[in-house]
Amino acid sequence: MTLTPRQAAVRSLAAKATTGERVSIPEESITETYGAFVFNEAAQRKFLPGNVYKKLRRTINQGETLDPSIADSVANAMKNWAVSHGATHYSHWFQPMTGSTAEKQDSFITPTGTGTAILEFSGKELTQGEPDASSLPSGGIRVTFEARGYTAWDPLSPAFLRHSPNGVTLTIPTAFCSWTGDALDTKTPLLRSNAALDVQARRVLDLISEPGEAPVERVYTNVGAEQEFFLIDRELFYLRPDLMACGRTLFGAAPPKGQEQDDHYFATTPGRVMAFMQDLERRLWQLGIPIKTRHNEVAPAQYEMAPIFESVTVACDHNMLMMDLLHEVARVHGLKCLLHEKPYRGLNGSGKHNNYSVGTDQGHNLLDPGTNPHDNLRFMIFLTALIAAVDKHQDLLRSTVASAGNDHRLGAHEAPPAIISIFMGSDLQGVIEALISGSDQAKLEGGKLHLGVSSLPYLPRDTTDRNRTSPFAFTGNKFEFRAPGSSQSLAYPNYVLNTILAESLEIMAEQIEALPGAERKSGGVQNIIRKTLTQHQRILFPGDNYADAWTAEAEKRGLLNLRDTPSALGVLNTPKNVALFAKYDVLSEREWLSRTAIVSESYMEKLRVEARVAVDMAATLFLPAGLRAQHKTADSLSAARGACKGLNLEVQINHLTKIANLISALQESIDLLRERIANPPAEDDPVAASKLLAAGLIPAMAQLRGVVDSLETLVADDLWPVPKYRELITVH
Numbered sequence: 001m002t003l004t005p006r007q008a009a010v011r012s013l014a015a016k017a018t019t020g021e022r023v024s025i026p027e028e029s030i031t032e033t034y035g036a037f038v039f040n041e042a043a044q045r046k047f048l049p050g051n052v053y054k055k056l057r058r059t060i061n062q063g064e065t066l067d068p069s070i071a072d073s074v075a076n077a078m079k080n081w082a083v084s085h086g087a088t089h090y091s092h093w094f095q096p097m098t099g100s101t102a103e104k105q106d107s108f109i110t111p112t113g114t115g116t117a118i119l120e121f122s123g124k125e126l127t128q129g130e131p132d133a134s135s136l137p138s139g140g141i142r143v144t145f146e147a148r149g150y151t152a153w154d155p156l157s158p159a160f161l162r163h164s165p166n167g168v169t170l171t172i173p174t175a176f177c178s179w180t181g182d183a184l185d186t187k188t189p190l191l192r193s194n195a196a197l198d199v200q201a202r203r204v205l206d207l208i209s210e211p212g213e214a215p216v217e218r219v220y221t222n223v224g225a226e227q228e229f230f231l232i233d234r235e236l237f238y239l240r241p242d243l244m245a246c247g248r249t250l251f252g253a254a255p256p257k258g259q260e261q262d263d264h265y266f267a268t269t270p271g272r273v274m275a276f277m278q279d280l281e282r283r284l285w286q287l288g289i290p291i292k293t294r295h296n297e298v299a300p301a302q303y304e305m306a307p308i309f310e311s312v313t314v315a316c317d318h319n320m321l322m323m324d325l326l327h328e329v330a331r332v333h334g335l336k337c338l339l340h341e342k343p344y345r346g347l348n349g350s351g352k353h354n355n356y357s358v359g360t361d362q363g364h365n366l367l368d369p370g371t372n373p374h375d376n377l378r379f380m381i382f383l384t385a386l387i388a389a390v391d392k393h394q395d396l397l398r399s400t401v402a403s404a405g406n407d408h409r410l411g412a413h414e415a416p417p418a419i420i421s422i423f424m425g426s427d428l429q430g431v432i433e434a435l436i437s438g439s440d441q442a443k444l445e446g447g448k449l450h451l452g453v454s455s456l457p458y459l460p461r462d463t464t465d466r467n468r469t470s471p472f473a474f475t476g477n478k479f480e481f482r483a484p485g486s487s488q489s490l491a492y493p494n495y496v497l498n499t500i501l502a503e504s505l506e507i508m509a510e511q512i513e514a515l516p517g518a519e520r521k522s523g524g525v526q527n528i529i530r531k532t533l534t535q536h537q538r539i540l541f542p543g544d545n546y547a548d549a550w551t552a553e554a555e556k557r558g559l560l561n562l563r564d565t566p567s568a569l570g571v572l573n574t575p576k577n578v579a580l581f582a583k584y585d586v587l588s589e590r591e592w593l594s595r596t597a598i599v600s601e602s603y604m605e606k607l608r609v610e611a612r613v614a615v616d617m618a619a620t621l622f623l624p625a626g627l628r629a630q631h632k633t634a635d636s637l638s639a640a641r642g643a644c645k646g647l648n649l650e651v652q653i654n655h656l657t658k659i660a661n662l663i664s665a666l667q668e669s670i671d672l673l674r675e676r677i678a679n680p681p682a683e684d685d686p687v688a689a690s691k692l693l694a695a696g697l698i699p700a701m702a703q704l705r706g707v708v709d710s711l712e713t714l715v716a717d718d719l720w721p722v723p724k725y726r727e728l729i730t731v732h
Helices: 005-019 041-047 050-062 068-084 123-127 187-208 241-246 271-286 312-332 377-392 394-399 404-409 426-437 491-513 517-521 524-539 548-557 565-569 575-583 589-643 650-678 686-712
Strands: 087-094 102-107 109-111 117-119 149-153 160-164 167-178 219-233 291-296 302-307 335-338 352-360 472-474 479-481
Touching: 041 050, 041 068, 050 068, 068 087, 068 123, 068 167, 087 149, 102 167, 123 149, 167 187, 187 219, 187 312, 187 352, 187 377, 187 491, 219 312, 219 491, 241 589, 271 291, 271 302, 271 312, 271 335, 302 312, 312 335, 312 491, 352 491, 377 394, 377 491, 377 524, 394 491, 394 565, 394 575, 404 565, 404 589, 426 524, 491 524, 491 575, 517 524, 565 589, 565 686, 575 589, 589 650, 589 686, 650 686
Parallel strands: 087 167
Antiparallel strands: 087 102, 109 117, 149 167, 160 167, 219 302, 219 335, 219 352, 291 302, 352 479, 472 479
16 A cells, blocks of 8 residues: 555654664763853853953853953953864854844954964954844834844853854854844843842842841842743654644644543653653753753643753743754754644643742842741832732733734643733732731741651641642742743743832832831831732732633723733833833833834734645645545445445435535635735734734634534545644654
């Protein structure tokens, strides 16, 4: 029997499951491997003169402006370190508004004019690059005839080496701006927001510090990003045009077995996938990315890896690098990594849980409640400020996770809904309620659990449970923002969090400064905390965020329910939001408005691509498959009638009728979607245009999918042209 491409690819999976992929583990220990390809503190100490090393470390640790006089020395040392590892080129690596990374590579080589060449790398080449700024998204800030842009070295994020089969490149994390100085990336506003938060946080800490207490010199945010993803066999991936072009399946009937039995979560990782994870993990360690956790996620073929917390700018850089490596390493193992938020309908989607905390240069976590949170003034002020910030700026926080992919994910399968709320856990919720009411405070006492078996130890019980339906949940000493999608950059959510927290802290600082000196020590600050919590307690919700009752209750409370991306984008350009980012020098009005335009255009382009792919697949794959099935069924019916008169052929007739009706419905659905693609709504405002486009394309695509998925359940397996869900979600 001649195999179709789909059948051949599926059969090859068995052989791959048997052989798997093998990774040669180097002899070096993990500690020797970790950070081997990072220009970290150890490498800086080795390659830099002592005085230059100290100045550079002050820039990194205290955020001081880099001394221009040491730039050449740092560049030369960085080049010598990189060349010692085989590097021939360097690259300014940045994060434009595409949602991914970009770079321009240059060689170290410089001709001498005598027929020879030397390797050079100057301070100017280190600190500033010049890529084209017109061909990357700018939201109208730059156009083709205004092409100049600049990359600027970010010394807070360490340079690293990228290895490819035929060479090594020194990779330098940078910010990206236009010739006019406008930020064209995600890193610049993140760095600015960190500075704004640092100023306001230290202001508050100075106001409540005890006499003789050492002043805090720096406050910064820490982030740990849990990265979820799917894996699919590479052969099957290339047989699905929708996965190739859109990252998700636009069609596909539900498989006989999906995740109903809950047997994939934390299950034994298949050998082939484990080989991939071990290979990836070691490469991440070499780049100084502190991966700690790996496991099977809830959906079949879904997995997760998560790092230890790092400062927010480094954490965001590392997550972007990790996404690059997920694709690179998967390719080596004959797999394809899917980072789309919802590759398969009916299964869990993939998020990127943003674990957010605030720390000081003295090593204190300002969101650690201790056992007596009501007496922990630092904790209560920062907790209260963050609660107030999230309540006041629900619209902004919701907008940070708005995308075409995340619209399919939010609201089910452990992804939070579009309504922003905060979960504190029963114990801390009780502390807050007691503070608001003025009643006695209680300690946070988690206690211990015993499982009734003498050989098992007593387990310390956490003071709070987990709420997998909450968008913004307190989890012991941090907040877990569960709404970000798996494919997005975390810079946007974090620079919004930093900025709204800075504003909230400034408001509280002004209120504290207005208190007479005696009142600061006799309950005045506690009264400010109580008043602020009372004003913003509506954002606190301890229950099931999926329940219809919560949707109704949230509406009564005045909480926003921005169900989709166009709705979320529609509230961005309010005077409140524009003024907020301008006030703290995070984004100017021009920069902020450009971002709204970029996100809106990106959303529309993804919808257009999906619609075009859907039409193409339906017309060239599924309609012909239906016609072949109809032809075979009709031939079979005719043959049966000719072979024996009087047979009961009702089943065959009904089957043929169903296929024929679906073919007619399929052609009608194709024509409808084609018409809507060809006649897009006329609207100059990008946000309004996104609403109109979505209203036209999304229902037509859903109608088309419904017909195709029904047809899939009737067409013979050997006639169906693309891999089915039951095959796509199986990776051994």
